Amino acid sequence: MGREASFGGEVSLEVEIEKSFPGFTLQVAFRAGNAPVGILGASGAGKSMTLRAIAGFEPHLRGRIVLDGRVLFDSAAGIHVPSRARKVGLVFQHYALFPHLTVLQNISFGLRRLEPAERARRVAEQMAALHLSGLENQYPGMLSGGQQQRVALARCLVPKPAALLLDEPFSALDTHLRSQLELQVHETLNAYSGVTLLVSHNLEEIYRLCGEIIVLDNGRVVASGPRDEIFRRPPNVVTARLTGCKNFSRARIINPNLVEALDWNCSLRCKEQMQSAIGHVGIRAHHICVTSMPPGVHDASRNEFPCWLVAATEGPFRVTAYLRMHSSTADSSDYHLQVEMPLERWTELQSHSLPWSVRLDPECLIVLPD
């Protein structure tokens, strides 16, 4: 702990690991630089396992992990640096603070080998940065969840790790604390010059905090790249779904800009070209435009279709409507589209009789090869 981690522009983490056990194979390869990388995936996709492997907690691993030019793990060369020497900081979902130690003792834990004056200086600095000053002598059990997670973050950062791994750091907090803490983490990450990986199943968190995204599905990387790219043009159905897209239909190509949506019983014009003969089309719930246009005036060449309401769930500000195109149905699970709209729009729509009209904007249609 005595040596400072050297941070330059060249800081990077290279991961190429594999682990298999009955029913699951993790096979992940990626590189991370200074920009925070978000790892998105459903539960069981291997997100936490990837972080634990980097921290040195996963046995029976194969592959190679290099952080800042230091080989942390190389199964072929028989290198396995123990967790305590990896300079990898891990922040847990449930904080993992030492309940028998005060806030000050918790944060100082990673600096035991430093001389007291230097230790006190660094701890005080980090506590101030995370607005924890004044809580020095409190025990973790006396703090709110948000405070506990800030203590955990301070404890993790104070030894200046070369990589910071955040494993669902906000998911144990309630909404209000969550956004507060997220802001502070955002600030902290901006000031931090090492590699950051953030695991979450919450796509908005990842979107706000990370410039780069890796999408994991069933142990494999199914998409990776700059955040905006991944959200705007997800390369496959899994990624589209994980980035929040709710509506999908199997699709067959008619010509490059016209596909037949098999599950929606219609042909759709798309701005993007379909690259394979079969695939999927998708559209985000808030991109669908519902109007009260009377029947008979729909223009199928503009992707306009009559639709009937199947079910709806009303939130305080937004409403999710479940719609069926072309015909009505009594079966509430037999819908085509899930549409999100503001409450005002919904109230307005309800004053009109069914069918309504739905428009699937060609610009907003996501074309996904299989």
Place this chain on the structure above:
Amino acid sequence: MNMDLSPLWISLKTALSATAVTFVLGVLAAGWRSGRSSRLWELFDGLVLLPLVLPPTVVGFVLLSLFGRTGPLGQILWRAGTILVFSWSATVIAATVVAFPLMYLTARGAFEQIDPGLFDAARTLGATEWEILVGVAIPLAWPGILAGVALAFARAMGEFGATLMFAGNIPGRTETMPVAIYFAIAAGDTRQALLWSGIVLVISLGVLAAMDGWTRYQRRYLARGTRGVVRGGSVARG
């Protein structure tokens, strides 16, 4: 009344020594053991827990066979110039062997109650396994460890069968209170037996009271940080 108090001192000395030995060995073994699983460790568990289920006479017989003049360990010791059998050390060994499983089991249970995420956190913060045992595991498992100490002390104090077989009944050297009670009864001296039983009862009650007091104190001590002690860290993938 002129009563030889040596069984009381021998019993206390034996129980205290055996408790001290089981404390160190039991906590170390439990600390090393918790969080690991392998066939070899299961075998180890089976071996050290055996004295808990075996009749003490069998334990005594096994010890006698091991440490007796012709036994494998006894021969080594005899060459080194020591004879263990029927010595005070034998009372300590017998008490240690029967008390160890209680210490080991309670300590292990207490260690396994701790969120393994805390150990992982300590590792990423640069702590060695020894530092984690001393600085995290033992302080957090302390109430459980103390309960183990109390149980081990009580068991060591009450040890009779294995002690009689392995250490014999030499007044002033190996005669502990339980052994003294047995021989008092055998000799028809009910008054003596009653006296010793009363002393054992007082000591046992004292241990229970002390344990209760400690538990209360520990509960207050741990209430400061209860939210973190519960097993919370999910290690599942995903």
